[in-house]
Amino acid sequence: MIDYYNDMPSGINVIDKMNEELDDLQKKYDELEKKYDRLKNPNLKILFNSIEEFNQKQEEMYGAIQNTCDFDDSQYRSMKHYGITPGQWVDLTSTIQSELNKITNDKHFSYINAYEIMAPINSIFRGRESPHWAKIYDSLTKDELKDIFFDNIKNYIEENTRYKYAIFKCHQCGKIDDYVNDENKCNACYDPESDEDSVE
Numbered sequence: 001m002i003d004y005y006n007d008m009p010s011g012i013n014v015i016d017k018m019n020e021e022l023d024d025l026q027k028k029y030d031e032l033e034k035k036y037d038r039l040k041n042p043n044l045k046i047l048f049n050s051i052e053e054f055n056q057k058q059e060e061m062y063g064a065i066q067n068t069c070d071f072d073d074s075q076y077r078s079m080k081h082y083g084i085t086p087g088q089w090v091d092l093t094s095t096i097q098s099e100l101n102k103i104t105n106d107k108h109f110s111y112i113n114a115y116e117i118m119a120p121i122n123s124i125f126r127g128r129e130s131p132h133w134a135k136i137y138d139s140l141t142k143d144e145l146k147d148i149f150f151d152n153i154k155n156y157i158e159e160n161t162r163y164k165y166a167i168f169k170c171h172q173c174g175k176i177d178d179y180v181n182d183e184n185k186c187n188a189c190y191d192p193e194s195d196e197d198s199v200e
């Protein structure tokens with residue numbers, strides 16, 4: 001193989017070129033493999049010092065999302081046909097993505113989860129394709145529709161997404177958990193019932 005290439009006038013150059021291409025391919029393969037691992041398990045854990053710190057960051061994110069839900073009159077008119085309009089979808093998805101990234105500092109996680117968070121709204125607000133949409137649209141004001149969008153997004157994050165990135169250290173027993181109450185205590189320390197259970 002090497003002899004064959006060496007017989008050619010620029011044999012060394014060809015081999016160098018092949019090695020370069022192989023390196024490039026290997027790099028691309030490594031990147032894809034990393035991406036694949038993350039896709040399989042897009043969970044990451046951010047340890048918050050306290051529930052207060054967590055709540056504050058969540059509220060900043062919700063503030064930005066709520067502002068993005070504040071669509072204008074022309075978007076509102078388009079909703080009669082589209083349900084959620086393509087423009088609203090782009091705006092909301094990119095806001096959720098960048099806000100999640102501020103908290104997690106993980107672009108890939110934020111990207112995947114922004115899509116997931118928007119999925120319920122896409123399914124429900126399909127405009128003319130959704131049953132009784134005209135009736136729903138006509139009976140709700142712009143602000144009421146905005147409330148439904150925002151509530152849907154916030155609820156999804158609180159019920160699902162936050163457990164993929166937020167963990168806490170119980171201030172009483174030191175255990176790491178994905179939930180602490182308002183006093184920074186894990187379930188076992190907070191709930192006296194669970195002590196009784198463990199005695200049994």
Ligand SMILES: [Zn+2]
Pocket residue numbers: 170171172173174175185186187188189190
């Ligand atoms: Zn505890």
